[in-house]
Structures are given as C-alpha cells and as structure tokens.
Amino acid sequence: SHGSAEAVPEKDDIQYLTPVQIGTPPQTLNLDFDSGSSDLWVFSSETPSRQVNGQALYDPSKSSTSKKVDGQTWSISYGDGSASSGIVVTDNVEVAGVSFPSQAVEVAQKVSSSFSADENNDGLLGLAFSKINTVKPTRQTTWFDNVMPNLEKPVWTSDLKNDAPGTYNFGYIDEEAYTGEISYVPVDNSQGFWSFEASGYSIGNVTVPMKFQGIADTGTSLAMLPQEIVTAYYKQVPGASMSYSLGGYVFPCNAKIPDFTYMVGDVSIVVPASFINYAEADEAGKKCFGGIQPDTDIGFSIFGDVALKAAFVVFDVGTQDQPRLGWAKK
Ligand SMILES: O=C(CNCCc1c[nH]c2ccccc12)Nc1scc(-c2ccccc2)c1C(=O)NCc1ccccc1
Numbered sequence: 001s002h003g004s005a006e007a008v009p010e011k012d013d014i015q016y017l018t019p020v021q022i023g024t025p026p027q028t029l030n031l032d033f034d035s036g037s038s039d040l041w042v043f044s045s046e047t048p049s050r051q052v053n054g055q056a057l058y059d060p061s062k063s064s065t066s067k068k069v070d071g072q073t074w075s076i077s078y079g080d081g082s083a084s085s086g087i088v089v090t091d092n093v094e095v096a097g098v099s100f101p102s103q104a105v106e107v108a109q110k111v112s113s114s115f116s117a118d119e120n121n122d123g124l125l126g127l128a129f130s131k132i133n134t135v136k137p138t139r140q141t142t143w144f145d146n147v148m149p150n151l152e153k154p155v156w157t158s159d160l161k162n163d164a165p166g167t168y169n170f171g172y173i174d175e176e177a178y179t180g181e182i183s184y185v186p187v188d189n190s191q192g193f194w195s196f197e198a199s200g201y202s203i204g205n206v207t208v209p210m211k212f213q214g215i216a217d218t219g220t221s222l223a224m225l226p227q228e229i230v231t232a233y234y235k236q237v238p239g240a241s242m243s244y245s246l247g248g249y250v251f252p253c254n255a256k257i258p259d260f261t262y263m264v265g266d267v268s269i270v271v272p273a274s275f276i277n278y279a280e281a282d283e284a285g286k287k288c289f290g291g292i293q294p295d296t297d298i299g300f301s302i303f304g305d306v307a308l309k310a311a312f313v314v315f316d317v318g319t320q321d322q323p324r325l326g327w328a329k330k
Pocket residue numbers: 015032034035036037078079080082114118121217219220221297298302
C-alpha cells in the first residue's frame with residue numbers, strides 16, 4: 001500500500017499539521033508529524049478541561065475498536081520545556097488511507113501550557129525510531145514501523161513548503177516532487193533520531209567545507225546549527241544581535257539577509273533568505289527572529305522545518321541495519 005497526506009502550516013510555519021483518523025467510527029485529529037520523536041500522543045477525553053483550549057479530543061470510549069493497555073504510561077518532554085504524559089490505548093489509526101488496526105495511541109492526561117495554548121495542534125505522531133518511544137514498562141512501536149511491512153517501499157518522504165501546504169508520502173517516492181538526483185547519506189539511528197553528517201555550508205557566495213552531525217527533524221521549527229555557522233551568518237546581517245530576552249538571534253525586519261546553503265551528500269540545498277526572516281519578534285514589528293539559531297548544549301544540530309522545507313527528503317528505513325536519508329532540490 002501507499003498514501004499521501006497534506007502537511008498544512010500553522011502561522012509562521014511554526015509547525016505543520018496533518019489529519020489522522022483514529023478509532024471506529026473515525027475521529028479525525030490534526031497531528032504534528034514529528035521525525036524528531038517517537039510517541040503518537042493525542043489530546044483526549046482524559047485531558048483535564050482546563051488544559052484544553054479548542055483542540056479536537058480523541059475519546060476512546062466512543063470507539064468500538066479501542067482497547068485499554070493496562071499498566072502502561074508515557075511521559076515526554078522537549079527541549080523547549082514543553083511536556084505531556086498519560087496512559088495508553090490501542091486503536092485503528094489511519095493516515096493517508098494507510099491503516100494499522102492496533103496502533104498504540106498515547107492518551108494525554110496532562111499537557112504543558114504551550115500545548116494547551118496551541119488550539120490547532122491535537123497531538124503529535126512520532127516518526128523517529130521506535131527505540132526512543134517513552135511508554136513504560138513496554139516500549140511501543142511507531143505508526144510507520146507498524147505499517148512499513150505493508151508499504152510498497154519502506155520509505156516516507158517530506159515535501160514541506162514555505163507558508164503553503166506540503167506533502168508527506170508513505171511507501172513511495174513521487175518522482176515529480178523533486179529536481180535533479182536524490183543524494184543518499186547513511187543514518188546513525190543509535191540515539192533514535194534520523195541523524196546524518198552534513199558536509200559544508202555557504203553564506204551568500206562563500207562556501208565552507210565543514211563536516212557536522214545533525215538530525216532531520218520535522219517537529220522542530222528552526223534550523224539549530226553549530227555556533228560557528230550561526231556567528232558567520234549573522235555577521236552578514238547589519239543590526240543582528242543575540243537577544244537573551246527574546247531567546248535567540250534577532251535583526252531589523254528590513255535588514256537585507258543572505259541565503260543559507262547546506263551541503264549533504266552530493267547536493268547543496270539553498271535555504272532562501274525569506275525562510276530565515278522567520279517571524280516578528282516584538283510588537284513594534286521592528287525586530288525579526290532568525291530561522292537559524294545555535295545548537296548550543298544539544299550535542300548535535302537540528303535541521304528543522306526552516307531547513308527541511310527547502311528540500312525533498314526521503315526517510316528510508318531500507319535494509320534495517322542501515323537506514324538512510326535521501327536529499328534532493330526541488
Ligand atoms: O523534540 C524534538 C522534536 N519534537 C518537538 C515537539 C515539540 C516541542 N514543542 C513543540 C511545540 C509545538 C509543536 C511541537 C513541539 N526534537 C528535538 S531533538 C533534540 C531536541 C532538543 C534537546 C535539548 C535542547 C533543545 C532541543 C529537540 C527539541 O526539543 N525540539 C523542540 C524544540 C522547540 C523549540 C526550541 C528548541 C527545540
């Protein structure tokens with residue numbers, strides 16, 4: 001089987017949401033497909049009403065195919081301080097017409113304030129490796145790992161767009177979705193991430209060969225890169241500064257900023273300046289927040305949506321012992 005689903009951007013492309021059908025009769029929730037984590041968790045009838053603010057709720061009691069999984073709990077926290085936790089049921093989960101009848105659905109009994117405040121985000125669908133799923137005592141398998149044996153190819157692809165709906169495809173590669181050749185690089189999934197080595201970068205027309213490790217992460221908005229790269233980039237932006245109060249590099253919204261190019265395998269992906277003038281950072285609309293920020297204290301770089309939406313990316317589980325990432329221009 002194979003399927004194709006739309007990835008609809010929230011304001012400022014902070015995240016992309018994709019409709020998912022859960023249960024019988026189907027309950028549709030809009031989830032953030034996240035290649036940087038491995039839990040499928042949802043707002044639900046179990047989420048305290050004071051933590052719900054317009055989100056669609058999954059109610060297992062209204063689904064004839066839901067089954068409680070006794071004794072299992074989950075709890076996840078992210079680098080921005082957000083978190084959620086709860087219990088586990090299994091139910092039918094359909095994405096882009098591809099179903100799995102007994103998918104672990106992690107039902108939120110607690111969500112942090114940033115999730116509560118985000119009325120369009122009904123939960124996350126993890127697409128990293130199942131080894132970092134947080135369910136205890138029995139780790140659960142991601143939806144992709146569950147459906148993979150039934151897919152024509154053991155792959156899924158991301159084609160995110162700037163301020164426009166993009167596409168996630170499962171089980172096939174759409175040859176019309178990219179230009180030139182797809183360049184594949186090996187993935188080190190020992191930490192559970194889609195981790196790969198980038199081979200260099202360019203700012204404007206200065207190219208620097210530099211090997212650095214990063215993860216392909218659809219669930220993180222920004223590109224969080226080595227400080228050396230970030231410093232070199234904002235040196236080219238008049239009036240740019242690191243604002244601790246705003247939490248990152250900002251610059252005058254009318255500043256002329258350069259494109260940023262990253263090299264991976266044999267391809268160079270150009271991130272246009274417009275993707276990097278990320279969002280207004282203050283009410284006056286004078287300062288804008290940069291889409292490139294430092295990866296300080298993370299231990300690796302994060303190629304989030306700002307970087308990924310400039311590329312067509314193939315997440316290829318392929319021969320299990322050697323997963324790989326394919327990168328192409330588009
Ligand atoms: O967690 C994910 C992917 N799911 C994000 C889900 C999510 C988290 N808030 C959300 C809000 C809305 C929608 C989805 C999410 N990626 C990774 S790998 C390493 C780190 C990390 C570890 C330590 C320090 C920093 C990063 C993160 C990270 O925390 N990213 C989020 C973030 C967000 C803001 C700033 C930095 C990192």
